[in-house]
Amino acid sequence: xxxxxxxxxxxxxxxxxxxxxxxxxxxxxxxxxxxxxxxxxxxxxxxxxxxxxxxxxxxxxxxxxxxxxxxxxxxxxxxxxxxxxxxxxxxxxxxxxxxxxxxxxxxxxxxxxxxxxxxxxxxxxxxxxxxxxxxxxxxxxxxxxxxxxxxxxxxxxxxxxxxxxxxxxxxxxxxxxxxxxxxxxxxxxxxxxxxxxxxxxxxxxxxxxxxxxxxxxxxxxxxxxxxxxxxxxxxxxxxxxxxxxxxxxxxxxxxxxxxxxxxxxxxxxxxxxxxxxxxxxxxxxxxxxxxxxxxxxxxxxxxxxxxxxxxxxxxxxxxxxxxxxxxxxxxxxxxxxxxxxxxxxxxx
Amino acid sequence: xxxxxxxxxxxxxxxxxxxxxxxxxxxxxxxxxxxxxxxxxxxxxxxxxxxxxxxxxxxxxxxxxxxxxxxxxxxxxxxxxxxxxxxxxxxxxxxxxxxxxxxxxxxxxxxxxxxxxxxxxxxxxxxxxxxxxxxxxxxxxxxxxxxxxxxxxxxxxxxxxxxxxxxxxxxxxxxxxxxxxxxxxxxxxxxxxxxxxxxxxxxxxxxxxxxxxxxxxxxxxxxxxxxxxxxxxxxxxxxxxxxxxxxxxxxxxxxxxxxxxxxxxxxxxxxxxxxxxxxxxxxxxxxxxxxxxxxxxxxxxxxxxxxxxxxxxxxxxxxxxxxxxxxxxxxxxxxxxxxxxxxxxxxxxxxxxxxxxxxxxxxxxxxxxxxxxxxxxxxxxxxxxxxxxxxxxxxxxxxxxxxxxxxxxxxxxxxxxxxxxxxxxxxxxxxxxxxxxxxxxxxxxxxxxxxxxxxxxxxxxxxxxxxxxxxxxxxxxxxxxxxxxxxxxxxxxxxxxxxxxxxxxxxxxxxxxxxxx
Numbered sequence: 001x002x003x004x005x006x007x008x009x010x011x012x013x014x015x016x017x018x019x020x021x022x023x024x025x026x027x028x029x030x031x032x033x034x035x036x037x038x039x040x041x042x043x044x045x046x047x048x049x050x051x052x053x054x055x056x057x058x059x060x061x062x063x064x065x066x067x068x069x070x071x072x073x074x075x076x077x078x079x080x081x082x083x084x085x086x087x088x089x090x091x092x093x094x095x096x097x098x099x100x101x102x103x104x105x106x107x108x109x110x111x112x113x114x115x116x117x118x119x120x121x122x123x124x125x126x127x128x129x130x131x132x133x134x135x136x137x138x139x140x141x142x143x144x145x146x147x148x149x150x151x152x153x154x155x156x157x158x159x160x161x162x163x164x165x166x167x168x169x170x171x172x173x174x175x176x177x178x179x180x181x182x183x184x185x186x187x188x189x190x191x192x193x194x195x196x197x198x199x200x201x202x203x204x205x206x207x208x209x210x211x212x213x214x215x216x217x218x219x220x221x222x223x224x225x226x227x228x229x230x231x232x233x234x235x236x237x238x239x240x241x242x243x244x245x246x247x248x249x250x251x252x253x254x255x256x257x258x259x260x261x262x263x264x265x266x267x268x269x270x271x272x273x274x275x276x277x278x279x280x281x282x283x284x285x286x287x288x289x290x291x292x293x294x295x296x297x298x299x300x301x302x303x304x305x306x307x308x309x310x311x312x313x314x315x316x317x318x319x320x321x322x323x324x325x326x327x328x329x330x331x332x333x334x335x336x337x338x339x340x341x342x343x344x345x346x347x348x
Numbered sequence: 349x350x351x352x353x354x355x356x357x358x359x360x361x362x363x364x365x366x367x368x369x370x371x372x373x374x375x376x377x378x379x380x381x382x383x384x385x386x387x388x389x390x391x392x393x394x395x396x397x398x399x400x401x402x403x404x405x406x407x408x409x410x411x412x413x414x415x416x417x418x419x420x421x422x423x424x425x426x427x428x429x430x431x432x433x434x435x436x437x438x439x440x441x442x443x444x445x446x447x448x449x450x451x452x453x454x455x456x457x458x459x460x461x462x463x464x465x466x467x468x469x470x471x472x473x474x475x476x477x478x479x480x481x482x483x484x485x486x487x488x489x490x491x492x493x494x495x496x497x498x499x500x501x502x503x504x505x506x507x508x509x510x511x512x513x514x515x516x517x518x519x520x521x522x523x524x525x526x527x528x529x530x531x532x533x534x535x536x537x538x539x540x541x542x543x544x545x546x547x548x549x550x551x552x553x554x555x556x557x558x559x560x561x562x563x564x565x566x567x568x569x570x571x572x573x574x575x576x577x578x579x580x581x582x583x584x585x586x587x588x589x590x591x592x593x594x595x596x597x598x599x600x601x602x603x604x605x606x607x608x609x610x611x612x613x614x615x616x617x618x619x620x621x622x623x624x625x626x627x628x629x630x631x632x633x634x635x636x637x638x639x640x641x642x643x644x645x646x647x648x649x650x651x652x653x654x655x656x657x658x659x660x661x662x663x664x665x666x667x668x669x670x671x672x673x674x675x676x677x678x679x680x681x682x683x684x685x686x687x688x689x690x691x692x693x694x695x696x697x698x699x700x701x702x703x704x705x706x707x708x709x710x711x712x713x714x715x716x717x718x719x720x721x722x723x724x725x726x727x728x729x730x731x732x733x734x735x736x737x738x739x740x741x742x743x744x745x746x747x748x749x750x751x752x753x754x755x756x757x758x759x760x761x762x763x764x765x766x767x768x769x770x771x772x773x774x775x776x777x778x779x780x781x782x783x784x785x786x787x788x789x790x791x792x793x794x795x796x797x798x799x800x801x802x803x804x805x806x807x808x809x810x811x812x813x814x815x816x817x818x819x820x821x822x823x824x825x826x827x828x829x830x831x832x833x834x835x836x837x838x839x840x841x842x843x844x845x846x847x848x849x850x851x852x853x854x855x856x857x858x859x860x861x862x863x864x865x
Contacts, residue, residue, distance in 0.1 A: 048495055057387050061410020061545040067454075067527070068534045068544065074527040079486060084498045089411075092462045092502040094359035094835060101501055125672050126386040131366075161407050165388030166670075188410060188545050243756040244433075249558045256556075272543030273535040276566075282542030282549040283556035287403060295404065300397030302551065 058117025065188035113145035118159035118169025157292035164296035259288030383681035413545035415775035424552035427769025430760035436554025445737035450533035554756035603719030609697035614774030629701035651809035666795035693778025
């Protein structure tokens with residue numbers, strides 16, 4: 001088989017996609033049959049579901065993260081699954097052509113709106129697109145959307161990094177109050193989470209079970225710290241102090257500023273870039289980018305903050321782990337209770 | 349009669365930028381570049397732990413992800429007095445090198461190619477190649493379903509659009525193939541960076557990623573696939589188009605800037621700071637004459653920018669006080685100048701500074717340093733990066749094999765009470781500099797001068813236009829409703845800011861909105 005033939009076969013075939021649907025269904029804890037609903041929603045519709053993707057105070061990192069998806073392939077997503085009507089970094093059209101595509105889709109209604117980047121609360125003129133403030137663009141585009149997905153740390157909660165600047169970037173929920181908003185924080189958004197959430201919504205017509213911060217429990221239901229492969233080192237009081245020491249390579253990163261004990265995300269179990277690695281796997285402390293405290297409340301990033309006092313206060317092998325276990329246990333209980341409450345709420 | 353055109357938004361670039369052009373007799377007579385977003389990252393860093401800077405500034409751009417992280421770490425290394433060990437330097441090079449291998453092909457296929465090909469010609473493909481037939485049937489299916497987003501809507505093709513069905517179908521097949529290749533190159537960078545975009549492992553003093561043989565083997569495996577694509581597909585496509593259907597455009601003056609070019613140099617090859625894979629140098633009007641870069645000659649003007657004041661300050665003394673009501677100002681972008689000259693930065697600048705043999709050969713044959721040459725330079729540079737990455741990977745593998753791995757200067761991890769530093773390097777899009785002042789153990793001032801600022805800058809206080817503004821002048825725009833050449837030129841710079849361009853009819857002052865494809 002020639003290279004092109006191989007490529008074409010890969011792009012055209014649905015096998016990978018169906019596999020992906022099964023994975024989506026599993027991650028949200030749905031029965032196997034749900035995978036068929038997802039595949040059906042994507043394939044049987046005479047029209048592919050429309051998606052409008054807006055960028056506010058962003059770095060295009062969430063777009064790039066979306067472009068990093070390998071399973072399902074991006075070609076499959078773009079040509080076979082969703083109809084990406086407006087996306088400034090990808091679409092062919094620009095200027096009025098782009099604007100018209102957005103307006104036309106808005107008229108049709110019922111689209112998925114993905115928002116990347118924050119919205120400046122200090123001055124609307126800090127972010128304008130096509131001569132309009134981004135806030136205005138967002139507000140008008142939100143009107144006829146079926147659902148809004150706030151993708152990445154900037155579009156959620158306190159606006160991530162721009163949230164700490166004088167521009168006072170804020171997440172979508174600060175401006176849009178009358179629509180369902182699904183928050184998918186992390187810097188950037190995890191591509192599989194985003195695609196799975198879109199697929200879930202299309203198949204079921206509703207948001208998946210979420211925590212009180214509107215984050216899907218499937219991805220944000222557990223404390224990173226509880227699942228960290230370095231948790232054993234933490235318990236043993238082994239804290240990394242020198243990155244050069246091979247013996248310390250897998251030590252707990254708390255003293256290097258790790259925010260894992262306060263961060264809800266599945267990063268410890270589901271790594272980035274199709275399982276290539278993750279921050280802690282690369283020896284870097286978790287910056288807590290899925291939390292509302294990110295970034296301002298979690299600075300400094302590379303030093304243990306006061307809010308972690310009692311956690312890893314001493315690096316004495318005999319005592320440090322013991323001091324920490326208490327704190328972690330409280331976290332686990334709170335987390336468990338939170339989940340129970342949310343579970344009940346979902347049933348209503 | 350002159351017309352003004354403004355395109356908004358210019359897509360397939362990163363960020364928010366507006367470009368207005370004045371058209372007279374079917375040609376661009378004047379141009380204004382307008383940056384439309386302010387996030388204030390420099391300001392928010394004030395008073396914070398200096399080590400945060402490399403993490404925060406990495407978020408300046410998610411496309412050339414890691415470049416700011418790298419420049420910032422270099423500035424911090426300088427300020428902290430850290431001496432990055434060889435393995436740390438190599439890990440940094442391998443993360444960034446992989447990101448360049450993602451970035452350049454992505455720019456060509458996904459951000460630019462649609463400017464040069466008439467996608468719908470795919471439907472006319474009559475050949476028998478099974479792969480291309482499959483691509484055709486895929487596109488035809490989309491057409492039949494009445495939904496060809498995101499390939500449409502678009503500008504109407506003009507005389508420069510390639511519409512040969514065989515060429516176009518091959519290009520679309522490669523567009524699809526490259527979707528996967530660029531994702532794999534990111535994966536390669538993530539092996540050492542933790543994740544991409546926004547790697548986690550580059551910090552002051554070196555890196556946090558202790559490389560293992562297993563990781564390096566995985567990296568090598570993906571590199572082989574990506575390198576094969578670069579050599580056998582990407583570079584060949586650029587040559588095929590550049591020397592074929594686009595030759596006339598390549599030898600025209602379309603998109604030539606002011607013939608001043610700057611490279612800080614990037615990718616330290618050995619422990620010597622002067623030994624760079626991509627050499628440093630400045631070209632001031634004469635393509636054959638390379639001068640040594642003097643960082644002291646860099647200033648930033650704000651006469652036409654939405655910031656207080658009009659003094660041209662050196663970055664180390666730079667100020668960022670927003671004034672959105674300032675008279676005459678039309679951009680959030682400052683205007684960096686070198687010896688008061690507007691300098692083009694990026695792959696074309698670097699390959700000219702390096703006097704790349706292939707590129708210089710093309711220039712001798714009449715290819716002008718314009719829009720097409722920028723794509724050629726980018727492809728040639730990608731080959732250079734493939735060679736660099738391969739060499740660094742071998743070196744690091746040797747070190748790991750011997751167990752001789754030191755990745756971080758931990759003796760300099762603690763923040764100095766008071767210091768200054770600068771980090772000058774190259775991002776895929778051009779020369780990138782970070783400057784830091786530390787006082788009382790906190791960041792007192794932080795300034796970035798980024799490639800987009802050099803290339804997309806507005807006028808300075810001497811009314812000198814920025815390089816992209818200059819490059820637009822003279823561009824043929826026979827149909828003001830289809831200013832294809834304008835966006836081709838804008839995109840050839842690989843801008844890192846969203847752009848906007850409108851069309852104003854001067855008689856009525858009516859703003860006409862135009863389709864930019």
